Amino acid sequence: MPPxxxxxRLLQLASPALPVGAYTYSQGLEWAVETGVIRDEASAGSWICDLLAHGVGRFEAPLVAALIAAWRAGDTAELARLNGEFLASRESAELRAETVQMGFSLRRLLADLRDDSLADVAATIVEWPEAAFPSVWAGIAAAWKIDPEPALSAYLWAWAENQVMAALKAVPLGQAxxxxxxxxxxxxxxxxxxxxEALPEGQWSNFTPAFAIACARHETQYSRLFRS
Known part of the structure; x- marks a missing residue:
């Protein structure tokens, strides 16, 4: 594949137009706004940056890197294990429903794209009871022969962009x-x-208590725009 x-292809995977419904989720950010933890640009930046550094960056990102490596190696047992690990790491019902719904939508897109290069990805996950979003996303990135470093960069960018867009709506904040x-x-x-990319699995960690509490409390929030 030419560079x-x-x-x-990478821009397509990272695009907000990817039909998986990511824009409907805030991952607890809406509850943080409701309680005043996030109230302006500075507090929104602190929340999202801390979550990137201490949560997504230390668990989800290395897991996606490992998933891409497993897809490239054709290691189906490792893929199933990592998929299960990510599902088990979701700390609230909404978080788990989010990744399962987005994974389902992306799995359906595999067929809708009518791309023969994605056939092995579809065949690998067809028997999985639930496919987490990162598992399917990493499979498409590997099938399209996207190098791991830019793939992981795009994955994190898409997550960050979605968080910022949620903050723009919920705080609210201006475009600038x-x-x-x-x-x-x-x-x-x-x-x-x-x-x-350098973090061994034994050091992966998603220990972010405030994030977990925000996600759990959002489930019973009276008025909300987002599904998580």
Whole structure:
């Protein structure tokens, strides 16, 4: 695959237009806004940046890197194990439902794209009771021969962009504030990617108590825009 096509495919995977419903989820951010923990640009930036550094960057990112490696190696047993690990790591009902729903939507997209290069991905996950979103996303990235480092960078960028868009709606913030937040997060993503690629599994950690509490409390929040 030419490098320019790899880039185009990567942009497609990271696009908000990817039909998986990511925009409907805030991952607890809406509850943090409701309680005043997030109230302006600075507090939104602190929340999202801390979650990238201490949660997503230390668990989800290295797991996606491991998934891409397993897809490239054709290690179906490892893929099933990592998929189960991610599902087990979801700390609230909403978080688990989010990744299962997005994984289902992405699995359906495998057929809708009518791309023969994705046939092995579809065949591998067809028997899984539940496919987590990162598992299917990593499979598509590997099938499209996207190099691991840019793939992981794009995965984290898509997550960060979705968090910022949620903050823009829920706080609310202006468009310029959103761009400042994205620029700040963009500076952190290469650091998170390098750390994730080097982090052994024994040191993976998603210990972020405030995030877990926010996600659980959001389930009973009276008025809300988002599904998580």
């Amino acid at each position: 320019s096509l790899q880039l185009v 504030a959103g761009q400042r937040l994205l620029a700040k997060l963009g500076n952190q993503i290469p650091i998170a990617v390098a750390a994730a």
